[in-house]
Amino acid sequence: MAAPAAVLHSEWVKIRTVRSTGWTLAMAFLVTVAFGVLLSALTNSRFDDLSKQDQLTFDAAGTSFAGGVLGQLAMIAFGVMVVGSEYSTGMIRTSLAAVPQRGALYFAKLAVASASALVVATVTSFAAFFAGQSVLGSHSTSLGEPHVLRATLCAALYMTLIALFSMGVAMMLRSSMLAMGILMPLFFLVTQILVTVPGAKKVAHYFPDQAGQAMTRVVQNDDTPYGPWGGLAIMALWVAAAVIGGLAVFRGRDA
Amino acid sequence: MIELAGVTKRYGEKVVVDDLTFHVRPGSVTGFLGPNGAGKSTTMRMMLDLDRPTAGQVRIDGKRYAELRDPLRYIGALLDAKAMHGGRSARDNLMCLALSNRIPAARVDEVLEEVGLAAVARKRPKGFSLGMGQRLGIAAALLGDPEILMFDEPVNGLDPEGIHWIRTLMRDLAAKGRTVFVSSHLMSEMALTADHLVVIGRGRLLADTSMPEFIAQNSRxxxxxxxxxxxxxxxxxxxxxxxxxxxxxxxxxxxxxxxxxxxxxxxxxxxxxxxxxxxxASLEEAFIRMTGAAAEYRTGPHGALPAQARGAAEDPTGHRGARTAGKDA
The missing domain is CATH 3.30.70 (Alpha-Beta Plaits)
Structure with a gap:
């Protein structure tokens, strides 16, 4: 058996020494914060145009995380490339020759990549919150208000889980291109459109991103059939399914 | 010592490796010879547990590959030159491998020096020529200073200088008492480097014999x-x-x-x-006759041929089988 600490160290150096790690994680931060600020500023300037209902259910924290809808795409790219690049470069054979215990290699990779994603996502989440609140003016909130700290931490958790979900999917497909081609439009377009279609809404609520976003809200949508912890549970199930599916493929298939 | 027992690989209906049983003996260069598509690479991948055999097993010093502790210290393998991350520097690629098998970092610089890549250690292999990529792959194989080395078609696509370098390297390794297992589709290449020969055709074992014996039997x-x-x-x-x-x-x-x-x-x-x-008759002709007989078995009605070819391979005095097969082929 390869020593787990040695494999973790090796995977850490793998992540650290490719450029894609730096730029995907930097993009996740920049896009999330920048669009969060932009949307917060827009909302602040047009707050009086909102309907009475919208003003009453206004979620100041959730608004500052709104950039995550775009920022998550960079997290997806990060997760997909961490796993997929092993296949696109042919490195996987060399990696497996060095660490033939596939489960150990897989979990070491996922652990190191998820930890990296979590650090960046936490920084991103707090940065997006403070930057967003600073332009929301009189409509802003603070971390001390009820549920706000939970929403901020969950926004970081959401980004991390999206990255982990992408790693599992990329391993199941064993291809960066395929995984990107499926995940990007799914999370950027399909679920975003489906939640606005009355009939499809009921199903779309249970998609991983929609469920996960529920845990980042302070004020819950009336039509969402579960609360923040329900959302976390649903998303965690999706992530677990992707990770286990990835493990099954990795163990079962020829490299 | 690598032992293969009844190793078979099937993709659906297609049998790529058919009941291979042979040993790679320590302290010599064993040539693994067969025409393109004979199943050499698949066999080598199964030896490293990258592909799972449909039947049979591979043992390395009595253990399965996945049971080896720090396998790079037992076996170093070059499967293909493009098995590194093109966007990670040559040195970092090797460092990742070294760390996972607890090989000291100093060894990374040592092997880079040994294969002549020290000057481009910090460069990314994306821009490497085929020869440089091959050298990096060989550096990875040498990294754990292993007893057993495996090279899959190492001279393919190399310039004469690269070919000369690899031949010398393999002879040096064997001289140091290492076990070298090297595949090729060129008999002439094997005649220069191998002490022992394992010949396959269409996934089947055709010969498992020492080089002098093979020459005696086949240089008609x-x-x-x-x-x-x-x-x-x-x-x-x-x-x-x-x-x-x-x-x-x-x-x-x-x-x-x-x-x-x-x-x-x-x-x-x-x-x-x-x-x-x-x-x-040259060895190359003998090899073509031998593998040609195996090919014919699959496509034609000459069912008796491979048995004769095999008989010749197994029996050092059995000149008849190989010749008959050759004449018919």
Whole structure:
């Protein structure tokens, strides 16, 4: 058996020494914060145009995380490339020759990549919150208000889980291109459109991103059939399914 | 010592590796020979547990590959030159491998020096030539200073200097007592480097023999005779108990009889000769005949051929099988 600490160290150096790690994680931060600020500023300037209902259910924290809808795409790219690049470069054979215990290699990779994603996502989440609140003016909130700290931490958790979900999917497909081609439009377009279609809404609520976003809200949508912890549970199930599916493929298939 | 027992790989209906059983003996260069598509690479991937055999097993010093502790210290393998991350520097690529098998970092610089890549250690292999990529792959194989080294078609696509370098490297490794297992589709390449030969064709074992034995069995020497009186010569030779093969052009090929005796016989019987020449078939021809017989078995009705080819391979004195197979092929 390869020593787990040695494999973790090796995977850490793998992540650290490719450029894609730096730029995907930097993009996740920049896009999330920048669009969060932009949307917060827009909302602040047009707050009086909102309907009475919208003003009453206004979620100041959730608004500052709104950039995550775009920022998550960079997290997806990060997760997909961490796993997929092993296949696109042919490195996987060399990696497996060095660490033939596939489960150990897989979990070491996922652990190191998820930890990296979590650090960046936490920084991103707090940065997006403070930057967003600073332009929301009189409509802003603070971390001390009820549920706000939970929403901020969950926004970081959401980004991390999206990255982990992408790693599992990329391993199941064993291809960066395929995984990107499926995940990007799914999370950027399909679920975003489906939640606005009355009939499809009921199903779309249970998609991983929609469920996960529920845990980042302070004020819950009336039509969402579960609360923040329900959302976390649903998303965690999706992530677990992707990770286990990835493990099954990795163990079962020829490299 | 690597042991394969009944290793078989099937993709659906297609049998790529068919019941392979052989040993790679320590302290020598074993050549793994077969035409393109014979199943060499698949076999090597199964030896490293990258591909799972449909049946049979591979043992390395009695263990499965996945049971090896820090496998790079047992076996170093070069499967193909493009098995590194192109966007990570050469040194970092090796560092990742070294860390996972607890090989000291100093060893990374050592092997880079050894394969002549020290100057480009910080460069990304994306821009490497095929030869440099091959050298990086070999650096990875040497990293754990392993007892066993495996190279899959290491000279493919290399320039003459690279080919010379790899041959020298393999001989040096064997001289240091390492076990080297190297595949090739070129008999001439094997004749230069290998002590022992494992020949496969269409996934089947055709020969597992030492190089000198293979040469003795297969470097067929015969005397070529042409005459305007073929019946007379044939009768004369048969009367002397000499077995003759007739070529399609009508010439005779007489194996294992000294050319002097054939000349004397012809003179005794008053047969006019137009040609009397000793010939040697090259090892390359022997290899093509051997694998050609295996190929024919799969596509044609000559069911008996591979058994004969095999018989020749297993029995050091059995000249007949290989020759019969060769003649038919």
């Amino acid at each position: 020497s015969f005397v070529r005779m042409r005459t305007p009186e073929p019946e007379k010569l044939h009768d004369a030779l048969c009367a002397a108990g000499i077995v003759v093969e007739t070529t399609p052009e009508g010439a005779f090929e007489v194996p294992d009889v000294p050319v002097e005796r054939l000349g004397e016989l012809a003179a005794e019987h008053g047969v006019v000769l137009h040609e009397l020449s000793p010939e040697h």
